[in-house]
Amino acid sequence: MDLELRHLRTIRAIADAGSLTKAATALGLAQPALSAQLKRIERTLGGALFERGRSGVRATALGEMVLDRARIVLPAVSELQQQAVQFARTGRGGWRDLRLAGSHGAPLGGLLDRLAADHPGTRVTTLTSWSERELAATVAEGRLDFALVGTCGAATPPESGRVEWREVSDDPVLAMVAAGHPLAGRSEVALTDLAGAAWAAVPGDGCFADCVTAACAQAGCAPGRLYETDAGSCVHLVRVGRAVGFCRATFPGAEGVAVRPLAGSPLSWRQWLGWSPAGAAAEIAPTVLARAREAHAEARRHGVGMLHPAHGGAGVLHNAMQGAD
Template identity: 70%
Template sequence: MELELRHLRTIRAIADAGSLTRAATALGLAQPALSAQLRRIEHALGGALFERGRHGVRTTALGELVLERTRVVLPAVSELQREAARFARTRRVGQRLRLGGTHGPLLGALVDRLADAAPGTTVTTCASWSERELAELLAEGRLDFALTGTCGSAPPPDPPHLVWEEIAVDPVFVMLADGHRLAAEPEVDLAALADEEWACVPGDGCFADCFTAACARAGFTPRRMYETDTASCVHLVQVGRAVGLCRATFPPTPGLAVRPLAGTPLMWRHLLGRHPAGQRQDTADTVLAQAREAHAGAAARSDSYAQWLAQRRPDAPDDVRRPVPRHPLRRLP
């Protein structure tokens, strides 16, 4: 009998279960059938892998050797299967792209732009508040690209082997009700909002900690923070319940005034993530270019962002609604 992967999985299951009875249940086999299979495996390997006792099984020295190899072989085969699936998808040009994204206007804008740039492509989307969840979906091959971001210069989400490319870096602005006492100001000092309650969309990066630190530098501790979806944040601001934190590209919304924070205490870095084996390079280049154009379009539609940019670009021409300067394509650690 030649050893097969299913035999290694059987050995792993017996070792994990600690008994043939429990392993048979986990594998959906009758115990006599599992015992017979184990005997054949042991014969093929040249010796006993387990010592049987009243309280279960224990691995022999040979069994430990084989188990050690399974810890390398089985994950390697699983990764090979995932890589093969990704490679096969790259051959099916123009058929399907799976995009993930956090809250914000860029995901919808990117889908819209790809409809023109790649008309033969079916685009599906997956939205999540969790940057880490999106990164895991990329690593598992369940997404092709993910639009997400980090606070300031924080590193991208953790899974290894992913490529993260920068789309743009924006200041964080504040949303105020039209009738707020500071709504007519060209910019708002964070310290002037010390007595306010706050609204923000949730996330699992460091933004909450960075915001708290910025408030501490301004001399106060923020009061209650409502973490909820974008529509609910907008409602809480419109009715005067809270002031909201938002990216500078937040679209014009009735009942809201979006203003920069004096001194720009918080920044947000937009990122596009992918697995290097997930798509062809020309496809990746197209998606990145369209994501940058989507961001530029969102920035151009924001009066407050256009004014903020103009103040920091004294040599800019009168038309400040052109796409904002984009960061060069680069890989991030």
């Protein structure tokens, strides 16, 4: 096996975390997988890089030498990548192309439409990923110009040290139930009303599932099983009464589904726009941020959030099948 940059990042993450358990969490890996990867790296480098103790792990002499080199190589490669991207895209005529990305539910289409209208000579391409961590890392490495990601509550987006994040929106999370569900007749739904119910959610490496569990625990209840699937299947499971769901204010509604505010607004969802402060994208970030906020506002006007009076309020949302658009 040849040594790769990702191996150096793994070594640095273990050293920074001080334990394999914490490093595995930061890297989004299971600890056994990280341990196996570390063993392969150590075989490649010819010896142990860390010693394990009661308080965690400590670098060996070989590990310290490798870490010293990694702390030089990784920033240099990152800077090279950002400079190369900037050189390739910035010329006398300005931006040649613009690469945007978003996690599920981000108002990426509206942002693309606005930027294409503002700069008709610029080629705009997009990417979507379930992983906020992947998008943030790609922006930090200079392979994307901007990313739209979401977090729940007071959580912050990944890579905050290498990516500049600005808030696009902050909306209450709403509950979805089948149109014929007894809760559909209420003006709002309490988390305790959903105790024990199965719920559907799209996949991702963010904190939303943890936030739901924590909010339910605080309310004195517990969610049931989780169905993790794509957005269309989530809506289907809600429609047929197999699960309840949660949605954002930009959800456009769906036939056979009723959307209701959660009493007390115990959950919120924040959208963020991120870019590399060292990249060429930083020059146009204020304009892109303004357009992202406009795109979200439009998506909310056409979504179920238009019937919700304010963050923290308790308005009535009509069944989507009756024309909540």
